[in-house]
Amino acid sequence: MRVEVHHLVRAFGATRAVDDLTFTIESGKIYGFVGPNGAGKTTTMRIMATLDLPNSGDIFIDGYSVVREPEKVRPLIGFMPDSLPAHRDITVAEYLDFFARLHGLRQPERAQTLKAVEAFTGVGPIRHKLPANLSKGMKQRVSLARALVQDPQFLILDEPAAGLDPKARIELRELILALAAQGKTLFISSHILGELTEICDGTVMIEQGRLLQAGTMDHLLAKHHDEVRYWLGNEGDTAVLYEHCMGFPGVTFSQVVKDEVEVHLHKEAGAAAALLQHLLAQGVVVNECRRRRAGLEDMFLEMTRGQLQ
Numbered sequence: 001m002r003v004e005v006h007h008l009v010r011a012f013g014a015t016r017a018v019d020d021l022t023f024t025i026e027s028g029k030i031y032g033f034v035g036p037n038g039a040g041k042t043t044t045m046r047i048m049a050t051l052d053l054p055n056s057g058d059i060f061i062d063g064y065s066v067v068r069e070p071e072k073v074r075p076l077i078g079f080m081p082d083s084l085p086a087h088r089d090i091t092v093a094e095y096l097d098f099f100a101r102l103h104g105l106r107q108p109e110r111a112q113t114l115k116a117v118e119a120f121t122g123v124g125p126i127r128h129k130l131p132a133n134l135s136k137g138m139k140q141r142v143s144l145a146r147a148l149v150q151d152p153q154f155l156i157l158d159e160p161a162a163g164l165d166p167k168a169r170i171e172l173r174e175l176i177l178a179l180a181a182q183g184k185t186l187f188i189s190s191h192i193l194g195e196l197t198e199i200c201d202g203t204v205m206i207e208q209g210r211l212l213q214a215g216t217m218d219h220l221l222a223k224h225h226d227e228v229r230y231w232l233g234n235e236g237d238t239a240v241l242y243e244h245c246m247g248f249p250g251v252t253f254s255q256v257v258k259d260e261v262e263v264h265l266h267k268e269a270g271a272a273a274a275l276l277q278h279l280l281a282q283g284v285v286v287n288e289c290r291r292r293r294a295g296l297e298d299m300f301l302e303m304t305r306g307q308l309q
């Protein structure tokens with residue numbers, strides 16, 4: 001289920017919400033979609049989900065054009081919008097059943113599918129409640145369940161973690177990883193960059209409708225970081241530790257953060273060991289040394305020079 005975005009343009013009056021966007025999402029992978037508020041993420045996702053049309057350009061999902069063959073695309077995709085529409089008069093079960101019918105599922109397959117989707121997303125116990133009365137976490141589960149009723153191979157999730165408490169976020173992450181393990185391709189927009197770093201295979205970063213960069217995490221992180229980050233601790237005397245780190249060749253940046261010292265080292269074999277030896281030779285005790293993998297947040301802040309909103 002490869003997804004190819006080709007020179008996509010979508011303007012609203014004078015605003016070019018999406019401005020010549022081109023990128024590819026590899027099959028069976030989780031891709032994070034990152035950009036400041038108003039960057040054009042929702043607009044791109046809505047076009048991907050065949051809910052809007054571009055002014056020019058196209059998106060090909062498994063080779064099918066969202067512009068010319070939306071009816072071929074729709075059975076392949078599941079879209080989870082950033083908020084669940086407030087239906088005041090139908091229950092969760094009726095809501096999901098409605099969408100299953102819309103996708104042409106007939107009995108007994110429909111009942112089996114809905115049972116499986118309710119079990120997977122954990123909405124079984126609240127199936128007789130009204131969506132409007134649910135917590136944000138439960139609403140997100142219902143929204144995901146709706147996107148899953150036709151067992152799509154490509155899932156588009158718009159800000160699925162927004163407004164969730166830490167427990168609900170962890171549960172959502174587990175669901176996302178379980179879907180990826182089923183071989184589905186996932187495209188997820190989020191402002192919670194640390195979390196995306198943990199689960200994404202790749203990322204697409206945009207700003208003002210334009211592509212900043214796209215690719216696999218390993219490739220992008222290697223490209224952007226010719227240095228490695230460490231955290232050093234020495235039970236309190238961070239000023240001394242900091243001074244000695246700064247004086248060591250190969251240290252490109254250092255700062256005291258609470259009771260630890262963050263150190264960036266040129267990516268060279270043995271650089272950290274050489275620093276530790278240097279510190280010991282100077283009589284500076286180091287009790288702890290942790291390597292920190294640079295994440296999406298670092299990359300994004302570098303790319304946008306700190307304009308993340």
Ligand SMILES: Nc1ncnc2c1ncn2[C@@H]1O[C@H](COP(=O)(O)OP(=O)(O)OP(=O)(O)O)[C@@H](O)[C@H]1O
Pocket residue numbers: 012015016017035036037038039040041042043044
């Ligand atoms: N229907 C619309 N009419 C007019 N302008 C729109 C419309 N939809 C989006 N826009 C504008 O297009 C730009 C991109 O909006 P979009 O919602 O795609 O950004 P986003 O990256 O999803 O932002 P956020 O992170 O805040 O959700 C914004 O300037 C927005 O105001």
